[in-house]
Amino acid sequence: MSKLIVSPSPHIHSAVSTRSLMTDVVIALLPAVLCSFIFYGWNQILLMFVSVATCVLLEWAITKYLMKKPSTIGDMSAVITGILLALNVPYTTPWWVIFIGAVFAIGVAKLSFGGLGQNIWNPAIAGRVFLLVSFPTYMTTWSAPKGLFGVDAVTGATPLGVIKEGLLQGSTVPELMGSFSYKDLLFANIGGSAGEVCALALLAGFVYLCIRKVIKPWITLSIFATVALTSLLFWGINPARFTDPLFNLLTGGLILGACFMATDYVTSPMSTWGGVIFGIGIGFLTMMIRYFGSYPEGVSFAILIMNSVVPLLNMWFKQKKYGRA
Amino acid sequence: MAKRTFSIGGIHPHDSKISRECAIRPLPLPPTVYISVAQHIGAPAKPIVAPGDKVKVGQPVAEPGGFVSAFIHSSVSGTVKSVGPRKDLAGNNQMTIEIAVEGDEWAEGIDTSDTLVTAIPEDNKAILEKIRLGGVVGLGGATFPTHVKLSPPPGSKCECLIINGCECEPYLTSDFRTLLEKGEQVVIGAAIIRQVLGNVRCVFGIEENKPEAIAHIREVIAKLGCEGMEVMSLKKRYPQGGEKQLIDAVMHRQVGSGALPISVGAVVQNVATSLAVYDAVQKNKPIVDNSITLTGECFPNQANVLVRVGTPLSFIIDQLGGMPADAVKVISGGPMMGKAIANLDAATLKGTSSLLFLRADQTVRGEASNCIRCGRCADACPMGLEPFLLNRLAKAGDMDKLEANAVQDCIECGCCLYSCPANIPLLDVIRMAKADVMKIMRARAAAKK
Ligand code: SF4
Ligand code: SF4
Numbered sequence: 058m059s060k061l062i063v064s065p066s067p068h069i070h071s072a073v074s075t076r077s078l079m080t081d082v083v084i085a086l087l088p089a090v091l092c093s094f095i096f097y098g099w100n101q102i103l104l105m106f107v108s109v110a111t112c113v114l115l116e117w118a119i120t121k122y123l124m125k126k127p128s129t130i131g132d133m134s135a136v137i138t139g140i141l142l143a144l145n146v147p148y149t150t151p152w153w154v155i156f157i158g159a160v161f162a163i164g165v166a167k168l169s170f171g172g173l174g175q176n177i178w179n180p181a182i183a184g185r186v187f188l189l190v191s192f193p194t195y196m197t198t199w200s201a202p203k204g205l206f207g208v209d210a211v212t213g214a215t216p217l218g219v220i221k222e223g224l225l226q227g228s229t230v231p232e233l234m235g236s237f238s239y240k241d242l243l244f245a246n247i248g249g250s251a252g253e254v255c256a257l258a259l260l261a262g263f264v265y266l267c268i269r270k271v272i273k274p275w276i277t278l279s280i281f282a283t284v285a286l287t288s289l290l291f292w293g294i295n296p297a298r299f300t301d302p303l304f305n306l307l308t309g310g311l312i313l314g315a316c317f318m319a320t321d322y323v324t325s326p327m328s329t330w331g332g333v334i335f336g337i338g339i340g341f342l343t344m345m346i347r348y349f350g351s352y353p354e355g356v357s358f359a360i361l362i363m364n365s366v367v368p369l370l371n372m373w374f375k376q377k378k379y380g381r382a
Numbered sequence: 383m384a385k386r387t388f389s390i391g392g393i394h395p396h397d398s399k400i401s402r403e404c405a406i407r408p409l410p411l412p413p414t415v416y417i418s419v420a421q422h423i424g425a426p427a428k429p430i431v432a433p434g435d436k437v438k439v440g441q442p443v444a445e446p447g448g449f450v451s452a453f454i455h456s457s458v459s460g461t462v463k464s465v466g467p468r469k470d471l472a473g474n475n476q477m478t479i480e481i482a483v484e485g486d487e488w489a490e491g492i493d494t495s496d497t498l499v500t501a502i503p504e505d506n507k508a509i510l511e512k513i514r515l516g517g518v519v520g521l522g523g524a525t526f527p528t529h530v531k532l533s534p535p536p537g538s539k540c541e542c543l544i545i546n547g548c549e550c551e552p553y554l555t556s557d558f559r560t561l562l563e564k565g566e567q568v569v570i571g572a573a574i575i576r577q578v579l580g581n582v583r584c585v586f587g588i589e590e591n592k593p594e595a596i597a598h599i600r601e602v603i604a605k606l607g608c609e610g611m612e613v614m615s616l617k618k619r620y621p622q623g624g625e626k627q628l629i630d631a632v633m634h635r636q637v638g639s640g641a642l643p644i645s646v647g648a649v650v651q652n653v654a655t656s657l658a659v660y661d662a663v664q665k666n667k668p669i670v671d672n673s674i675t676l677t678g679e680c681f682p683n684q685a686n687v688l689v690r691v692g693t694p695l696s697f698i699i700d701q702l703g704g705m706p707a708d709a710v711k712v713i714s715g716g717p718m719m720g721k722a723i724a725n726l727d728a729a730t731l732k733g734t735s736s737l738l739f740l741r742a743d744q745t746v747r748g749e750a751s752n753c754i755r756c757g758r759c760a761d762a763c764p765m766g767l768e769p770f771l772l773n774r775l776a777k778a779g780d781m782d783k784l785e786a787n788a789v790q791d792c793i794e795c796g797c798c799l800y801s802c803p804a805n806i807p808l809l810d811v812i813r814m815a816k817a818d819v820m821k822i823m824r825a826r827a828a829a830k831k
Contacts, residue, residue: 062711063473063724065810067796068738068745069395069552069717075754075803132751174752174804327757327768378766378788379390379626380636 075173078322079133081271085262086140086317092255097148107152109139111159119168134173138162141181144313145357146188150195157191158184178364179324182314182357189357229297256312263316272320276332280315281306283340291348299348311343314356324364331367331374338363385590387617388627389634391764393797395620395718397591398552401677401684406559408671408688409701411486415458415692416729417443417479418470422519423526424450429479435462440489440668442517443479452527453517454479457670457690459487471695471714471731473724481692492667498566499664500606506578509663516662517669517732522546522623522652523715525733528659531651532578534644540579541647544632545572545656547588547595548616548623551716554736556673557653559686561588561595564657565602571656573608574663579649585632586613589622620718621795625650627764639791654735669732674698678739680706689730695737696726709739710746717745718796748805759798759808765791769798769808776815781822789816790823 093101116135120128129135142158162184170176189196224230266272284305291299305311319325319339326335339359346355420426425448437443437456444454460483468478488494503509514529534540545568549557561568576584588596596615603611616622616631626637628650635646643650651659654672661667669691676685676698683702695712699705705726713720714734723737759769767788775784792812799809 061723061726062742062745063722064711064747065722065813066713066720066794067718067800067809068711068713068720068722068740069800070747070805071393071395071800073758073801073803074748074805075751078754078756078803129751134754172752174754322754322756327755327760327770375768376760376766377390379630379764379791380638380641381766381788381791 075132075134078271079137081266081269082137082317083133083140085265085271086137086144088258088261089144089255089313090140092258093144093148096255101143101148103152104146104148104150104155105140105143108143108155108159109136111156112136112139112142112163115160115163116168119164120172124168124172129172132173135163138167138180138184141313141317142184145181145185145310146196150188154188154192154195158188161187174323176323177367178361179318179321182318182360182364186357186361189352224298230300231296256307259312259316263312266316266320272322273329273332275329276320276325276336277315279333279336280311280319280340280343283337284311284344287341287344291344305344305347310356314360315339318356319360319363324367326367326370326374328371328374328376331370334374335363335367335370338366385615385617386631387619388622388630388764390630390766391762391797392619392621392627393762393800394618395552395800397618398677398679399555399558399591400553400679401675401686402555402558404555404559404675404684404686406556406563406673406686406688409693409698411458411483411690412693412697413483414463414694415481415483415690416468416694417454417457417481417692418468418729418731419444419447419454419477419479420470421454421525421691421731421733422452423524424448424452426477427451427454429465429477431456431462431465431479433462433464436460437462437481438487438489440492440670442515442668443481446514446527450527450530452519453515453668455517455668455670455691456481457692458483460484469725469728471723471725471728471734472721473728478729479692493665494667498570500570502570502574502577503663509574509578512663512666513659515668516658516666518655518658518662519669519732520652521654521658521672521733521735522650523719523733523735524625525731528651528655531649532575534579534649538642538644539647540582540644540649542633542649543572543576543579543582543584544628544648544650545584545586546623546625546628546650546652547586547592547599548628549592549653550589550618550620550623551718551720552620553677553738554675554716555677556675556686556735558592558595560653560657560673561592562598565595565598566606567660568653568656569599569602569606569608569611570664571658571660572611572651573606574659575649575651575656576610581610584611586611587616587622587628587632588613589618590615591618621764621793621797624764624793624795626793639788672730672732672734674730674734675736675738676702677736678706678709678741679744680708680741681739682706691732692729694727694729695723698730698737699726706739708741710742711740713738713740718800719794747807750806751804753804753806756803758801758803762797762801764795764797765793767792767798769802769812770806772812772815773806773808776811781819784815785819785823789819792816 112135117130162180166183167176167180267274285302288302288305292301326332342359343355427444428447429444431443438459441456443456460481463480467475470476510529518528519525600613629648671690712723772789
């Protein structure tokens with residue numbers, strides 16, 4: 058008889074692996090990716106291709122030749138970074154800009170920390186913020202999207218940009234709001250980076266992740282709740298100066314950020330309560346930046362800032378231990 | 383009311399109770415049995431027979447080697463061949479009594495009939511002595527001598543006896559079959575224990591995936607008119623059968639770190655132990671046999687068998703069609719906490735509850751990769767620990783922080799390792815760190831004295 062394997066318990070393992078989890082995230086992003094292709098056409102497809110290919114190839118090359126470790130691209134996390142980055146820039150961005158963003162995301166924000174699990178900041182957001190700071194013109198200029206099937210969209214600037222500019226020029230919010238409807242916002246009929254469009258496709262992906270138990274909903278929900286409550290407060294006080302809750306929920310990549318980037322395992326807190334505080338922080342900072350900051354859009358910055366305090370949240374908010382006070 | 387369960391962590395591994403329809407049947411006697419003197423927690427028993435001695439079934443062959451220790455009985459009748467070291471299931475040498483089987487003659491005073499004895503003796507002292515003489519130990523895994531557990535330290539008071547019928551590990555069905563086939567005996571055994579503890583409340587904790595057992599035990603309790611007894615149907619969740627988890631589920635109380643269940647008024651006994659108590663007290667029958675589940679997808683003859691203590695595993699396996707060709711691992715116990723067996727020539731112990739055969743694809747671990755900080759291990763840990771953190775601290779050798787983060791509370795249930803998507807061998811590392819920290823804690827306690 059052949060030799061029996063003797064190893065310590067447990068002897069079985071759940072079917073869930075890093076790869077299966079990350080694959081689920083990719084699946085959850087597909088509706089939004091498709092949506093972005095349909096609305097923004099060939100240039101968006103090119104951006105997606107450059108972004109994903111750069112992320113994956115670069116991770117492969119760096120792990121193999123620089124870190125001399127087994128390649129980690131099989132875990133699918135580089136694909137997610139690539140997709141998120143491409144959804145986070147305007148479709149008019151030149152391909153070489155997103156190439157630089159992808160190099161920064163994978164090379165600097167992820168692998169220089171030691172790879173998946175070791176990074177402090179979400180790589181896609183770090184890449185995006187890097188581009189925002191380095192190439193502000195490309196990143197903030199939007200022009201009217203011409204979809205894959207020639208679908209026409211109504212506005213050429215992002216709603217948040219319109220508001221910010223308009224307020225600076227002395228208009229009031231209600232005047233400015235006349236230029237777009239909530240129906241447009243919900244169904245992607247607005248200008249913006251790809252991920253700011255098609256709220257429904259993103260929410261469908263979020264629901265999928267929750268059902269598959271890939272993520273817990275608390276971080277996302279606490280971001281939504283905080284954004285809604287904060288803007289309700291300000292809007293209630295002065296509707297001429299501040300935008301309303303629904304508008305803030307539907308614009309500026311809030312849904313993409315809250316569903317897919319704030320919930321990144323590596324850069325979010327472990328415990329449920331830590332996650333709730335994390336979400337409240339993101340929601341609040343987002344609104345402060347939108348209302349009072351110089352950038353029209355604050356989700357990315359808010360997530361980056363809150364990423365930095367995750368180690369503290371992990372220390373402060375622990376699960377209750379059995380039989381201990 | 384929502385079904386009860388424990389409040390922290392837990393997982394839902396695949397149930398795999400493929401042997402649940404297999405009634406318990408006795409196997410033929412083996413030609414030789416090998417009876418270890420270390421079948422319980424505590425001091426090994428001392429052999430009281432020598433080669434050449436004739437023994438009968440149920441005759442003591444080793445006596446307790448200390449207060450926390452237990453009698454060992456011959457499980458067969460025949461001649462003692464040798465007394466000496468032999469390799470046990472884990473591959474360690476243990477003092478073992480080898481007996482050649484000749485016929486099946488039982489020792490005097492043992493009632494081998496099937497008649498149900500319902501009248502419980504009144505004298506609790508006499509009951510405890512019978513339990514001690516019967517070599518009864520906890521058969522749920524810990525094999526702690528039962529008479530010791532049933533003599534709570536002075537000052538402590540038992541409020542609730544919990545009979546553990548969870549059998550929450552995948553694959554195992556011997557307790558389930560015992561509840562169905564020996565329900566009366568188990569209930570009377572529980573009634574005896576309850577009386578010894580001062581007529582406390584008695585709760586059978588059974589998971590809802592065993593509705594037949596729940597219904598049957600309810601019926602039996604009603605039929606026998608037992609007082610103060612109830613059956614609680616619990617949500618299916620591993621490790622509900624863990625003592626601390628079960629107390630939490632049934633009584634909504636948590637046992638403090640390092641404390642005994644009795645500190646919150648609980649005593650937990652397993653189904654098979656109740657049956658052994660019935661046998662010892664009502665029938666004068668010591669533990670000489672036990673039911674064992676033989677199972678696994680690759681094992682063709684699923685079975686629950688009644689075998690004499692000390693039967694070689696290879697004999698049992700041969701009786702049931704031999705070793706499956708594609709099995710790479712044989713586990714004594716369940717897949718979550720059971721021990722992989724090194725040596726099939728080893729013999730069964732009182733506490734052996736199953737032999738599980740697994741194929742390579744069912745049990746080989748994937749390669750470990752980076753921790754992705756998903757928190758799944760912490761969500762799964764029924765003790766509320768942070769396995770990823772313990773793993774990191776253990777690698778750094780930080781004993782103080784390990785203790786501060788309660789590594790000593792780990793019950794080695796395996797939920798963390800089971801859940802980790804990065805295949806990090808969390809429990810392997812934590813188990814060693816726990817042993818080291820406990821050693822330091824013991825040394826410190828000793829120094830204080
Ligand atoms: S093995 Fe220990 S650390 Fe892991 S889940 Fe169980 S109790 Fe927690
Ligand atoms: S389950 Fe594994 S990957 Fe997830 S936090 Fe725990 S150790 Fe890290």
